[in-house]
Amino acid sequence: MTIVTTTKGDMDTSLLVRKDGNMEDDNEITNWIEYYLDGELVHRSVHVHLKRNVFSESVIQPF
Amino acid sequence: MANTQAFCSQAKVDFMNGLHALGASVIRGATTKDVYNSALYLVSATRNATDTVYNTTGEVSGTNYSAGGVVVTTATGPQLDTTTAHFTPSASIVFSNVTLATAFDACIIYNDTSATKLQISVHTFGSQTVTAGDFTLTMPTDDGTTGLIRIA
Numbered sequence: 001m002t003i004v005t006t007t008k009g010d011m012d013t014s015l016l017v018r019k020d021g022n023m024e025d026d027n028e029i030t031n032w033i034e035y036y037l038d039g040e041l042v043h044r045s046v047h048v049h050l051k052r053n054v055f056s057e058s059v060i061q062p063f
Numbered sequence: 064m065a066n067t068q069a070f071c072s073q074a075k076v077d078f079m080n081g082l083h084a085l086g087a088s089v090i091r092g093a094t095t096k097d098v099y100n101s102a103l104y105l106v107s108a109t110r111n112a113t114d115t116v117y118n119t120t121g122e123v124s125g126t127n128y129s130a131g132g133v134v135v136t137t138a139t140g141p142q143l144d145t146t147t148a149h150f151t152p153s154a155s156i157v158f159s160n161v162t163l164a165t166a167f168d169a170c171i172i173y174n175d176t177s178a179t180k181l182q183i184s185v186h187t188f189g190s191q192t193v194t195a196g197d198f199t200l201t202m203p204t205d206d207g208t209t210g211l212i213r214i215a
Contacts (some may be wrong), residue, residue, distance in 0.1 A: 005160050005195045028188045033196070044195030050203055053149075054184045056214045058070040 004035055006042035014040065027052045030037075075148030075214040079141035089177070096140065097176035099183070101156045102132030103198070104169040110185045117180035118171040126162040126195075133158060135172060144207025147215040151205035158198040166190040171201065172212075184212055 002013045002023040016035040023030050028048050081091070083190040101119070104110050108121025119130055136154035144148075153201055156170070168190045191198065203209040 002170035007162070007195045014088045022181060023189060025189075028190055030191075032191075034194075041194055042161050043196050044192060045198070046191045046193055047197075047199045047201065048188045048191070049213065050186060050188065051205060051209070053151075053209060053211045053213055054186070058075060058214055060068060 004043050006035060006037070008037065008042055011037070011042070072143055072146045072148070075146075076141045076143050078214065079148055079150055079212075082113065091115060096137060097174050099135040099137055099152075099172055099188065100132045100175040101135050101170050101172050101200075102130075103128070103158065103163070103167050104171065105114065106166045106168045106190050108169065110169050110171055112185070114182045115179075115183050117171065117175075123163050123165065123167045125164060125193075126160075128158060128161045128163060131175070132170070134175070139202075139205065142205070144210075147207035147213055148212075149207050149210030149213045151202050151211040153202075153205075155202065156200040158193070161193050161198060162195050163191075163193045163198065166192055186211070 003010045004013050012055060013035065016037055019034045019036065021032045028051055030046065030048045032044060032046045074167035102117060103123040104121045105123055110121065122130060133156060135152045135156060141148055141150040144201045169185055171182055172184045173180050202211055207213065
């Protein structure tokens with residue numbers, strides 16, 4: 001038995017319909033898990049792996 | 064030997080560690096590192112390089128989300144990789160058991176210790192919502208190529 005948090009409280013996943021999704025681009029790898037109860041979305045978790053960083057270039061000016 | 068014009072590599076790390084003050088600075092009460100937070104922002108918000116401090120304009124709201132976001136784990140300080148200084152949070156940033164029904168696509172990292180909540184960076188990702196679940200941001204490898212915040 002696996003319990004998941006939902007908008008209806010903690011529920012056994014065996015009572016729910018699970019849908020997984022994912023996407024990847026230059027910026028991120030993202031996975032999500034959704035659980036539905038009678039067609040209603042009751043849980044959605046998202047995991048984003050950041051691939052890009054913020055970058056600052058240091059510069060000195062010649063005389 | 065010859066002299067070579069350069070921005071000294073270690074100085075980049077030193078800037079990250081607040082060891083230089085080329086302008087007016089602040090009185091620091093201790094030598095300990097500051098506490099950094101991450102907050103989430105709606106797709107409709109306008110967070111960008113012109114930001115100076117954390118504020119609540121456009122910040123997400125919802126069940127189990129507190130304004131100001133969550134603390135960022137900074138167990139590993141800035142490091143130098145050849146000539147690039149880099150810093151990456153040492154653990155994933157997790158917003159646990161939240162419901163964020165309005166689409167969001169950005170987070171900021173800001174200094175929660177500073178009086179004005181000085182902001183460092185904005186990070187964007189695909190538009191998301193979360194329903195009674197976790198939103199987890201995992202970090203890239205902490206090196207001079209992919210570290211989350213880099214000064215080259």
